[in-house]
Amino acid sequence: MQYARSFQWSAAVDHYRRAIAVDPESLEARFRLGWALCNQAEADKPSLADMAMVYGAQVLGFEQAARDGRRRFQNNRLLLKDAVFYLNSVLEKDPNHARALHYLAKALFALDQKADAEQAARKAAQLEPANAAYTNLAQNFDSTTPSSTVSSESMANTPHTWDELVLELRTKRELRQMQIMLEKPDMARELGVHPPTGILLKGPPGTGKTTIARVLAYEAQCNFVSISPADINQMYVGESEKKVRDIFAKARASSPCIIFIDEIDALLPVRQGGVAIHSDKVVNQFLQEMDGITPNTRVFVVGATNRPDMLDPAVRRGGRLSREIEIPLPDYNARLQLFQLCTRSTNLCSDVSLEELASGSAGYSGADIKALVNEAGLIALIRLTDTEPESPKQLKQEDFLAAFKNLG
Numbered sequence: 001m002q003y004a005r006s007f008q009w010s011a012a013v014d015h016y017r018r019a020i021a022v023d024p025e026s027l028e029a030r031f032r033l034g035w036a037l038c039n040q041a042e043a044d045k046p047s048l049a050d051m052a053m054v055y056g057a058q059v060l061g062f063e064q065a066a067r068d069g070r071r072r073f074q075n076n077r078l079l080l081k082d083a084v085f086y087l088n089s090v091l092e093k094d095p096n097h098a099r100a101l102h103y104l105a106k107a108l109f110a111l112d113q114k115a116d117a118e119q120a121a122r123k124a125a126q127l128e129p130a131n132a133a134y135t136n137l138a139q140n141f142d143s144t145t146p147s148s149t150v151s152s153e154s155m156a157n158t159p160h161t162w163d164e165l166v167l168e169l170r171t172k173r174e175l176r177q178m179q180i181m182l183e184k185p186d187m188a189r190e191l192g193v194h195p196p197t198g199i200l201l202k203g204p205p206g207t208g209k210t211t212i213a214r215v216l217a218y219e220a221q222c223n224f225v226s227i228s229p230a231d232i233n234q235m236y237v238g239e240s241e242k243k244v245r246d247i248f249a250k251a252r253a254s255s256p257c258i259i260f261i262d263e264i265d266a267l268l269p270v271r272q273g274g275v276a277i278h279s280d281k282v283v284n285q286f287l288q289e290m291d292g293i294t295p296n297t298r299v300f301v302v303g304a305t306n307r308p309d310m311l312d313p314a315v316r317r318g319g320r321l322s323r324e325i326e327i328p329l330p331d332y333n334a335r336l337q338l339f340q341l342c343t344r345s346t347n348l349c350s351d352v353s354l355e356e357l358a359s360g361s362a363g364y365s366g367a368d369i370k371a372l373v374n375e376a377g378l379i380a381l382i383r384l385t386d387t388e389p390e391s392p393k394q395l396k397q398e399d400f401l402a403a404f405k406n407l408g
């Protein structure tokens with residue numbers, strides 16, 4: 001323990017390696033080595049700044065600096081992999097070794113193997129529920145796992161059903177088709193139709209594309225995996241493709257499942273060859289995975305984009321995201337419905353004319369209208385607190401007009 005206190009983890013690692021050489025069967029020595037390796041990796045974990053440095057050096061062509069930086073990352077991963085090896089060897093002999101499970105979870109997490117890490121962390125917490133470090137780590141996964149099934153909490157602020165979404169009738173019908181097809185794949189097969197394996201939602205920002213994907217998953221009772229380009233694009237060659245493979249594998253394992261890809265144009269841009277070979281590989285991998293989906297796999301891909309023209313054309317061809325649904329900015333009627341929807345739970349003064357607000361908000365998206373109603377509420381809050389404490393607690397037309405001005 002004297003090593004641990006002085007943070008000389010590498011000396012501790014050497015010490016326990018020697019201890020294992022003397023007594024290869026010692027579980028305690030194996031656990032200690034795994035533990036020290038894990039801590040050493042944690043202590044010289046490359047920071048975000050280091051990552052930026054390597055990337056910068058790579059872009060600018062400073063070969064040596066880029067190589068050194070990369071080596072540091074590689075060394076760190078080697079330490080973690082070593083830690084995983086020794087901790088696993090302890091768990092083989094003693095599967096209920098809570099400490100080993102805890103550190104294994106940490107090492108796996110750092111190696112980005114989140115599913116396995118989560119399993120180990122949960123088991124450690126189950127074995128020793130009184131240990132706060134173990135339970136905290138296990139709970140952390142609840143908030144960090146990017147792919148989550150649709151839970152009632154995450155849906156708390158978003159609409160649950162089609163009725164709570166303001167969309168053109170035609171669009172709603174198309175989405176209903178997708179829902180039925182997800183719910184009843186057998187029926188589609190009996191009818192002999194080839195249901196699409198994915199859709200592309202295209203439209204300006206804030207028109208409800210993300211919400212549509214969530215509601216679709218909720219209504220069709222599917223699991224929901226949401227990914228964004230930042231989750232996929234990794235620094236190491238080959239890692240990004242692996243991520244794409246992993247996501248599809250995970251979706252297949254938890255089918256029926258919707259994979260939602262926000263800003264799909266950034267993830268799957270037009271392939272260019274040459275210097276962009278890295279992103280080309282991600283596109284190729286994605287296309288391969290898409291082609292592997294059959295109606296039986298019950299995995300459905302929903303992409304959302306503001307820039308469909310930036311998307312690789314192959315992604316939009318038959319059998320992939322061939323179905324495209326345009327989600328335009330709301331027209332007058334849709335805006336009126338949006339105002340009605342957003343003010344449903346607010347207390348409105350009789351002088352408020354939603355028709356007037358709807359006609360004054362041409363060009364606003366659903367998200368803008370939601371923000372406007374919120375802003376009006378805040379303005380009313382200040383008005384009622386500071387200047388008119390005696391007035392009824394209601395939103396007035398003037399609050400909305402002030403909100404229009406504030407949001408410009």
Ligand SMILES: Nc1ncnc2c1ncn2[C@@H]1O[C@H](COP(=O)(O)OP(=O)(O)OP(=O)(O)O)[C@@H](O)[C@H]1O
Nearest residue numbers: 164165166204205206207208209210211366367370
């Ligand atoms: N047509 C709509 N009906 C009901 N609510 C809507 C609609 N459009 C937008 N909203 C609301 O606006 C908010 C933002 O919508 P959302 O995030 O789904 O938009 P988006 O199209 O994904 O935007 P972006 O392109 O910026 O990602 C949500 O809270 C949603 O409830």
Ligand SMILES: [Mg+2]
Nearest residue numbers: 209210262304
């Ligand atoms: Mg979105």
